[in-house]
Every structure is written in C-alpha cells, then in structure tokens.
Amino acid sequence: PALLALCREHEPDTEIRLFEVTLTQQIKGLQSDLYDVGFALSGEAAAGIVVQKIWTDPLMAIIPARHSLLVHKHVPLNELLNHPLVLPDLEACKGYACQVDSIFKRMGKEPMIANRVTTSDLMLALVSAGLGVGLAAAPKVATSREHGVVMRPLAFRQAVLTTYLLRLDTEPSPMLARFIELLASTEPS
Secondary structure, three states, rough: OHHHHHHHHHHHOOOOOOOOOHHHHHHHHHHOOOOOEEEEOOOOOOOOOOEEEEEEEEEEHHHHHHHHHHHOOOHHHHHHOOOEEEEEEEOOOOHHHHHHHHHHHOOOOOOEEEEEOOOHHHHHHHHHHHOOEEEHHHHHHHHHOOOOEEEEEEOOOHHHHHEEEEEOOOOOOOOHHHHHHHHHOOOOO
C-alpha cells in the first residue's frame, strides 16, 4: 500500500493495474509485453528477465489462539518444527515454498506438514481451526481479520522472505525507471 500511494502521488496520471498470477504466468506476461514489471518470491527467472532483490520481511509464526507455542515471545524454530505445519503449496507458491523449505534445511530437520495451501487466507483459516501452525511474512498477515490466530516472531534472524522485482532485460522506459527508484525509497506495508 505504501508503494502504491507513493506511485499515485508521484505519477497521478499513470494507470497501475495489479494481477495475481503464478511465477510462470508472470514470466510469460513479461516476455509477451503484457506486464511491465512483476514481483515474485523467487529469485529465479527465464533468460532475458532481470531479477532484482527489492526487500525482505521477517517470517512470523502464525499460531492458533490456544497453543503451547504461545509461551514463547520469539518462537524457536526447532520448537516450531515439533508441530504440524500449514505450508505454502509447492507449485502455486513456488518461491514462497522454496524460501521456507530452505530455512528448514538449514535447521537440518524435516517439518511435519499438515497441509499445503495456495493462499494465506486458507492458511489462516486452517491455523485458526487448530490444524497446524503457519508461517507468513509479517506485512502479509498484519492486517488479517482472522480471529483465533496469534502472530509471533521467530527466534531465528535468518527467517526472512525475500521479494524480487522482475522485468525484461532492456532499458526501462522513463516511467518504469522512476517506479524502480520509488521502490528504493519505500518499504512495503
């Protein structure tokens, strides 16, 4: 929202349209000039696509309101891994899933996966129902209206979710160049 507001302030006559698509669709859309720029949670893309790290957000534990992990102000990752988890779908949320899975690999422990989901709304609903514990970027769930869940930081500093900007490997238009400059001046919210 902060980025969009800043764009509206600096470029009030520029139309901004947002689409939520898979990484594969996003790359195809960039290559076919359907999209000017994209955001992804994967640092991998096709040839001819520039990938630029934009920001990182801390991963938070999303815990049912009545759960033993709530004794921790900062949830130890090894404790979290002792509970069933609701994790992102490997295909629909590939970048997100890969980043979360790499954190578990660094810990050297296999997670107990209760469910894989395609949206954070479904993850929040399953966690609220007590079917597992979830992981999400702080800004993604900070505005959640889901009752029955509590968000806690992880006690593992490297538990972050990185967002990347994707664009064609060509000279950006002046408008796109200004947009990329705005990215450097704001953090997502």
